[in-house]
Amino acid sequence: MAGVKKPVNIFKLKNLGEPKGVFNWRLWFAVISFGLLGAARGVDEGLISGAFNSKHFQKTINYSSYSTVDQANIKANVSSMVQIGSVGGALFAFLICDRIGRIWATRQLCILWVFGIAIFMGSNGNLAAIYAGRFICGLGVGQTPVVGPVYIAEIAPASIRGLCTCIFTGFVYLGIVLAYFTNYGCQIHLGDTNASRWEVPTSLHIIFATLIFILTFFQYESPRYLIKQGNKDKALQIMSRLRKLPPDHEYVLHEINNIINSHHKEMEASKGSGWLGILIEAFTIPSNLYRVCLTITAQIMSQWSGAGSITLYAPDLFKLLGINGTNESLLVTAVFGIVKLVASVLCALFLVDFIGRKRSLLIGITLQAIAMIYVAGFLTAVPGLGRKGYELTAAEKGPSKGAIAMIYISGFGWALGWNSMQYLLTAELFPLRIRAFCTSLAMVFHFGNQYGNSRAVPNMLLETEDRGISPKGTFWCFAAVTILGGIWVWFMVPETAARSLESMDGLFELPWWKIGRHGNLDAERRDGEEEENKGREERVERVEKVV
Structure with a gap:
């Protein structure tokens, strides 16, 4: 009937006209290979707390000789040293990405990663060596959320770019789950006083870094990077292979031409060359500045929402909420990792490209907020928790189980929301010329705030006079x-689902206060008008040829 709107199925993937061959094994092999970089953070976050709770590791560093406050500081320093190293890694990642390409950038970060872990494992209880090893490890790990999501976003078709980028965050949780269960298994079978109790799980770092290093020799360089370097022919050849279509196929040529035209526009509009030009372009063009502020604020909000520190200190927090015993705490923590992994898979497969980035993010934040309020309320009602010798009463055990369940829900919401979107939005918002720099800048804030949060939480949880x-x-x-x-x-956050990387500029042409609420609708209207005008011009050209 005229005038009646058809219902919109928000769970339907937008059809962008990709040929069937586009979604092929080469694409998925590349996405999974670079998605494995996400395991770098996951493995470290899942391992270090378990390793630190090992009696052998504590004996090695003479942990019991320190005061309670000094113990909290040492634990915070050891746990967070990877984050402070990651700030440096993220800071120079864009230089490496733009100078030697995405493939070689991955290889060198794997070498740094292994070198740092080798120093950590060979420290023989020397705190200075432990700090140095984890800092060097961080220099490699800090590059992973720049190199991985940028490469994946640059090779993925627009309609599944969210799913592909979320594979990176999925591997974060795969790393966490493997780390948690390795800690649990070693605690059960190797004993708490055996050196292998923490050395065997730590070797997961070396396994993942070596696997990723080997896989890079079977991957192609990013076509967008090659175009930026002026190598158009090789970019066309690689895009053809990734899409499994001939080089002269209309889809491949259209995609390559869009990248070339967009890059030319960026170069013509740039305010200079080299470092200075990139900085000026990022911070003086209003639409780019809005994007920079958007990604930086996202990193600040996500890290201080607390979910990252819950992952890092999960065994300690579960003990705080009433879980007794090291084995039980590690098992509950391992299940927590599975919950977050499942949530990340659901987000990748069923949400981020179907209902959109913004809806998925808001759902995750809502779940996380409910969980945090419940846990805060429970701890307020039971102030004795965390003090030595305190035992839960019968009336408190039920709410305690509810608080533990809420920690799971917070992890579920984190995986659906902030943890997926902080990488995805950063990787897909920026123009090609400044993409690596702005992603590095965002990751500097990511790791800087993660360091601040992970360093602060052990002291925040203390309840002393000073x-x-x-x-x-x-x-x-x-x-x-x-x-x-x-x-x-x-x-403030616009919807970016189903848009090509080259069409993102259209989202940011409105005044800044309208972008979050109206940017996508306005951009879609203008895209439709442009397509209509283009079709009209083509029809006119055909008529003129006939005449």
């Missing part, structure tokens, strides 16, 4: 930041 805000204050802080982040996303 430091700490107590467990309840810590979770109320996380809840407040999560709610604030949800409000910010609603008003």
Whole structure:
């Protein structure tokens, strides 16, 4: 009937006209190979807390000789040293990506990663060597969220770019799950006083780094990087292989021409060359500055929502909420890793490219906020938790189980929301010329805030006269930041699903206060008008030829 709108199926993947051959094994092999870089962070976050709780490791560094406050500081330093190293890694990742390409950048970060872990494992209890090894490891790990998502976003077709980039975050959780269960298995079978209890799990770092290094020799360089370097012929050849279509196929030529034209526009509009030109282009063009502010704020909001520190200190937090015993704590933590892995898979397969980035992010933030408020309320009602000798009463055991379930829900929401979107939005928003630099800048804030959060949490959880805000204050802080982040996303973050990387500029042509709420609708309207005008011009040309 005229005037009646058809219902919109928000779970339907947008049809962008890709030929059947585009979704082939070469594409998925490349996506999975670079997605494995996500395991770098996951393995470290899942391993270090378990390793630190090993009695052998504690004996090696003479941990019991320190005061309670000094122990909290040492634990925070060892756990967070990878994050502070990652700040440096993320900072120079864009230089390496743009100078030697995405493939060689991956190889050198794997070497740094292994070198740092080797120093850590061979430290023989020397705290300085432990700090140095984890810092060097961080220099490699810090490059992974720049190189991995950028490469994946540059080779993925627009309609499944979200799914492909979320594979990176999925491997973050695969690394966490493997790390958690390796810690648990070694605790059960090797004993708490055996050196192998923490050395065997730590070897996961070397296994993943070596596997990724080998896989790079079977991958192609990013066509977008090659075009940026002026190598158009090789870019066309590689795009043809990735899409499994002949080089003269209309789809391949259209994609390559769009990249070339977009790059030319960027070069013509740039304010200079080299470092200075990139900096000026990123910070003086209003649409680019908005994108920079968007990604930086996303990193700040996501890290201080608390979910990252929950992953890092999960065994300690589960003990705080009433889980007794090292084995039980490690098992519950391992299940927590599975929950987050399942959530990341659901986000990749069923949400991010179907209902959109923004809806998925808001759903995740809502779940996370509910969980944080419950845990904060529980800790407020039971202030004795965390103190030595405190036993839960019968009336408190039920709410305690609810708080543990809420930690799971917070992890589920984190995987659906912030943890997927902080990489995806960063990788796909920026023009080609400044993409690597802006992604590096965002990851500097990512790891800087992750370091600050992971370094602060052990002290925040303390409840002494001169430091700490107590467990309840810590979770109320996380809840407040999560709610604030949800409000910010609603008003400021535009929808980017199903748009090509070269069409992102259209989202940011509105005044800044309208972009989050109206940017996508306005861009779609203008895209439709451009397509209509283009079709009209083509029809006119055909008529003129006939005449």
